[in-house]
Amino acid sequence: MAVEQRTRRPGIADVARAAGVSKTAVSFAFNRPERLRPETATRIREVAETLGYRPHPVARMLSRRQTQTVGILTPQALSVIFSNPFFGAFSEGAALAAEESGYGLHFVSPMHGSLSRAIGRAIVDGFVVIGLSADHPEVEEVHRSGLPVVLVDSTGLSGYASVEVDDEGGARAAAEHLLELGHRDLLILGVGSPELASPIDPGSVMGRRLAGYRAAIAQAGGSAVASLVVGPATIEGGLAAVSGAWREGRRPTGILAMSDAMAIGTLQAARNLGLSVPRDLSLVGFDDIDMARYTDPPLTTVHQPIRRKGEEAVRLLLSLVADGGSARTERRLLETRLIVRGSTAPRRPAS
Amino acid sequence: MAVEQRTRRPGIADVARAAGVSKTAVSFAFNRPERLRPETATRIREVAETLGYRPHPVARMLSRRQTQTVGILTPQALSVIFSNPFFGAFSEGAALAAEESGYGLHFVSPMHGSLSRAIGRAIVDGFVVIGLSADHPEVEEVHRSGLPVVLVDSTGLSGYASVEVDDEGGARAAAEHLLELGHRDLLILGVGSPELASPIDPGSVMGRRLAGYRAAIAQAGGSAVASLVVGPATIEGGLAAVSGAWREGRRPTGILAMSDAMAIGTLQAARNLGLSVPRDLSLVGFDDIDMARYTDPPLTTVHQPIRRKGEEAVRLLLSLVADGGSARTERRLLETRLIVRGSTAPRRPAS
DNA sequence: TTGTAGGCGTTATCAT
DNA sequence: ATGATAACGCCTACAA
Numbered sequence: 001m002a003v004e005q006r007t008r009r010p011g012i013a014d015v016a017r018a019a020g021v022s023k024t025a026v027s028f029a030f031n032r033p034e035r036l037r038p039e040t041a042t043r044i045r046e047v048a049e050t051l052g053y054r055p056h057p058v059a060r061m062l063s064r065r066q067t068q069t070v071g072i073l074t075p076q077a078l079s080v081i082f083s084n085p086f087f088g089a090f091s092e093g094a095a096l097a098a099e100e101s102g103y104g105l106h107f108v109s110p111m112h113g114s115l116s117r118a119i120g121r122a123i124v125d126g127f128v129v130i131g132l133s134a135d136h137p138e139v140e141e142v143h144r145s146g147l148p149v150v151l152v153d154s155t156g157l158s159g160y161a162s163v164e165v166d167d168e169g170g171a172r173a174a175a176e177h178l179l180e181l182g183h184r185d186l187l188i189l190g191v192g193s194p195e196l197a198s199p200i201d202p203g204s205v206m207g208r209r210l211a212g213y214r215a216a217i218a219q220a221g222g223s224a225v226a227s228l229v230v231g232p233a234t235i236e237g238g239l240a241a242v243s244g245a246w247r248e249g250r251r252p253t254g255i256l257a258m259s260d261a262m263a264i265g266t267l268q269a270a271r272n273l274g275l276s277v278p279r280d281l282s283l284v285g286f287d288d289i290d291m292a293r294y295t296d297p298p299l300t301t302v303h304q305p306i307r308r309k310g311e312e313a314v315r316l317l318l319s320l321v322a323d324g325g326s327a328r329t330e331r332r333l334l335e336t337r338l339i340v341r342g343s344t345a346p347r348r349p350a351s
Numbered sequence: 352m353a354v355e356q357r358t359r360r361p362g363i364a365d366v367a368r369a370a371g372v373s374k375t376a377v378s379f380a381f382n383r384p385e386r387l388r389p390e391t392a393t394r395i396r397e398v399a400e401t402l403g404y405r406p407h408p409v410a411r412m413l414s415r416r417q418t419q420t421v422g423i424l425t426p427q428a429l430s431v432i433f434s435n436p437f438f439g440a441f442s443e444g445a446a447l448a449a450e451e452s453g454y455g456l457h458f459v460s461p462m463h464g465s466l467s468r469a470i471g472r473a474i475v476d477g478f479v480v481i482g483l484s485a486d487h488p489e490v491e492e493v494h495r496s497g498l499p500v501v502l503v504d505s506t507g508l509s510g511y512a513s514v515e516v517d518d519e520g521g522a523r524a525a526a527e528h529l530l531e532l533g534h535r536d537l538l539i540l541g542v543g544s545p546e547l548a549s550p551i552d553p554g555s556v557m558g559r560r561l562a563g564y565r566a567a568i569a570q571a572g573g574s575a576v577a578s579l580v581v582g583p584a585t586i587e588g589g590l591a592a593v594s595g596a597w598r599e600g601r602r603p604t605g606i607l608a609m610s611d612a613m614a615i616g617t618l619q620a621a622r623n624l625g626l627s628v629p630r631d632l633s634l635v636g637f638d639d640i641d642m643a644r645y646t647d648p649p650l651t652t653v654h655q656p657i658r659r660k661g662e663e664a665v666r667l668l669l670s671l672v673a674d675g676g677s678a679r680t681e682r683r684l685l686e687t688r689l690i691v692r693g694s695t696a697p698r699r700p701a702s
Numbered sequence: 703t704t705g706t707a708g709g710c711g712t713t714a715t716c717a718t
Numbered sequence: 719a720t721g722a723t724a725a726c727g728c729c730t731a732c733a734a
Binding site for chain 1 (some may be wrong): 360403405406408409410412413418420428429430431432433434435436438439440442443444446447449451453455456457458459460462463469471472473474494496497586615616618619622641642645646647
Binding site (some may be wrong): 411 | 726727728729730
């Protein structure tokens, strides 16, 4: 119908000309209306409206030297992260905190394999770094360049602000729960890649969880044993790990899964094996994702405040941004707690 | 330890000076190394490295007039969207397509309630609009301003590029399946808000699904009846809707849920009610989210290619961006198909 | 191969 | 209450 006007986007100068005022006035009309006579302001806005003018956000950023967005830095490709319910909940919290301060969220992940390239392109006022140990050179680089950084779930390297969670305590509580129910033969489902010699980095989240499990087991004396199998933190990963263990002849009565996704996979494996949870097999997950209360049976798991973690991280970052520096190095520790639902029961006396 | 050098971020000029070359040379060293003598290029980069210089992305965008990021526009707050598994899968696909072209992803949602404000701030080369009907004034505004737009799941308004899915056909298949199994008393679980007089907009995704259900039921003749209850597309929503229907005395033998989340809620409700699925109650979901195959029983549902939807949308958008205009108006239609798993069975003859 | 200069579209400073 | 002008930091013809 109408001929498409493929003309250049109107700029502040066009508006100024059309309204017969200076560029300054136009800028004021949008950013500081109170400094203009009301009628002038409205007139300018009307002209702008007719012309279809909108302040160019990039130009605005350049001159204001701030972007109003926070970056979420993750070592994994976006294309693999979004259907991870843990990450979803974390993002929810982050988005909540960002939105309430008028900030946007920008997810940054390795682009063509290079995290630092992605970082360089990112238009953000600071980074929340999740799941990346601070000794990654990229993080140091960012930090040194003056951008505020908040570390989440990273082994508390000093010199950084961070948000952490008591993974070890939670894991210990999980193991103690199973032990108290009389289970002595335990299987730990770890997150990691089986190829590595030491598949779980002691400084990582999973390392801390493992330490918690082991501490509890050690405390129980020699009567309890636990073995470890690892796989990806997914339903399939848990399913495969448990099926594999059974194939190899392992017959634990209690399973400690380092993630709820793996626990759900375990539920599936148990069904395939004809085992009833919790009658034949007790199972404790980790994270307490939303789904955990809706599995059959509902999952006993270690709760961690995932959403709040996202919130706190962004709030902390925003406070650093406001301070105008990455100077402060605050550390927030959040709690975990065991939530007993239906996937655990006393060990049956009969073998 | 070391005194924090809170000095101004180095600019291209600093590098040029330090390396004894012009700003142009520095720029080339980063953007067109081939136009410099190799040794010059590397030397410049080294100097840049020592100085900690990185091209300022905002300035770069301003002069290049492109952002290398695509916007995902949604009417819901980010803080409510990220733990929606449907959205997660969609984002996964979108991220995949974006990443392979070196583009980033930026999620844009109403900020402080105003979508258009958020749009104005967004630094993107184009928008994928999901779950928003095209007659929203915001979308038109964007489109008119010359930014490429791709509509997803919107009633195919002409003049826009779009990616759609055969919701009606999928819904029809779902209903026919139940009908063929002998079910005659059906309950439809719709997504919508009960307050509205007409809780489901016929032009929306859910409207198309409803139409599909109804078409199949109508074709079955007068013997089959279906009633509709609506609620939010969540587990809780499905749970509440079904519980409510039972409380009101409804006793359908087949349930058509417009989303898998609601279907999972139904599973939960059935457990609470002491009903066995599929023995006492047959259930068909919609979407085929990842979780659907792991519920107990595995969910019979209508599959739609969620990830591919994200991929296609971004690819289409990127091709528009490359064309340098929003001129083209291509429409891609994706298939749905019924996947029969374990939540449906023939109606039991005994009441 | 390298340098000069103008432009990208705003905002901020300082006058008037 | 307004306006002129200089940043902001980079890219890129065009010239040398």
